[in-house]
Amino acid sequence: MADNEYTVGSKLERILKAGHFAVTGELGPPQSADGDVIRKKAQLLKGACDAVNITDNQTAIVRMSSIASAAILVQEGLEPIMQMTCRDRNRLAIQSDLLGAYALGIRNLLALTGDHQTFGNHPTAKNVFDMDSVQLIQMVTAMRDEKMFQCGDPIKGQEPRFFVGGAAAPFADPIDFRPYRLAKKVEAGVQFIQTQLIYDIEGFKKYMEKVRELGLHEKVYILAGVGPLKSPGMARYMRDNVPGLRVPDYIVDRMTAAGKPWAGKKKDEMTKEERKARSQAWRAEGIKICIELIQQLREIEGVAGVHIMAIEWEEAVRPIAEGAGLLPRPEV
């Protein structure tokens, strides 16, 4: 990472290579054909982060394609990180989409395995999983560096060039293998990593210790995933039901305490105003916790930035980045 030559020269790559603490956001495309939804959300994120993830049929629910949404983002003057999962496309479709994405001005790619379709709104669909995320990373890298399709045929003419990212789930099982899984992605050519949401700082420190021991932090930029909680219910749900997430009890307790003035009141006993006030109190605490997490993550050696996931709450990204002292974003 010492060399100053860019593989792609996307803003994200330039920020990271310049040694700035990077900030990425996330935008979920609409479940409709309305491009204005993207444009509106883009305005909320503009200037608050360096690049924005565009999810790819997130949680296996049909949405506007990540490639089209990312292209709209480019038009809006923001830099997209196009997510690409292995669930819905085989190697032909992936490669043709990559050619198209590059032609549309998209320069960052996040290669993912993808949530299983049983979670989404088309559980009876046939999935693809022709490749997995490690193989996808390898393929995208070879298309860029060796000008070669997966089959080995040369790419004649412009090759698609992406700054290639991947995901990491530090708390998923088998937990001892997680740093090695990251190592595999690094070997495959991944250049930046965005982690699953981190709430358990101590646990993450242990993960990073192992990552440093393997020397991975010098080979890949690691952006720690954070996200503001909206309610104690959401915190509990994430603690108890989402695989790969660890939410310490103190965070759940803080969220609960934020709603204390309304404690003991059932939702239907409250006036609309009361409900709104409680929700605002919760959200304010969620943002506060998120800011504190960022400050703690920043102290960990090998953390090169944060990835703020506030899907369907994109307004939260700016106050979080602001509160964490990350604004204005540097010009590179």
Next chain:
Amino acid sequence: MIVAEQKPLEEIKELLGDAEKVLVLGCGTCVTVCFAGGAREAAIMASSLRMASKIDGVQRIINDMTVQRQCEWEYLDQVADEIRDADVVLSLGCGVGVQAIVERFPEAWVVPGLNTTFMGMPVEQGVWVERCAGCGDCILGLTGGICPIARCSKQLLNGPCGGSQDGKCEVDPSIDCAWQLIYDRLKSKGKLDLMLKIQPPKNWQKARHGGPRRIVREDIRLHLEEE
């Protein structure tokens, strides 16, 4: 073995249409062992259908027989007359059995009484699990004898994905995460290095994706001709 389960009676009745003579044909091999379509199940199916016909006021003669293997013509030939005589053959064999009857007796109308589900085995009384997807290029040697094609919900070759938790797959807590099993086993055998190596994209052509498959063994063919 091939594991299957019976279709609901309502669907079977639908498939039989207005046939007057029905032959329920069981199979004595895989589906006998998984209690879906052996002699016993064929007899029970026949009597259920008789009862249903009575209730529905349908005139119908229902017989049942069972051959040792529906997937081999020589066994089917033993019941050739019964097959030809029936308006509908309700096969309680797997999908291969149904098709073997159709190919041997083109004049017969054959419908499936089972949903053929997977290649697997029983792990406890009344529980069968999938173990092989017949991918045509076995990689069990790399994974400690645990198949990620049949047993990982995403057929990952470089797993585990981020959805693995407490040994279970994100898709359903009743599914063991194949990659957790692989990890544990390779670790216990001191062979974790197998999991560190990047596995290239699989050649799915050898699986179903190259079109229907066949195996030709010239050695056996020639041998037969010489005889």
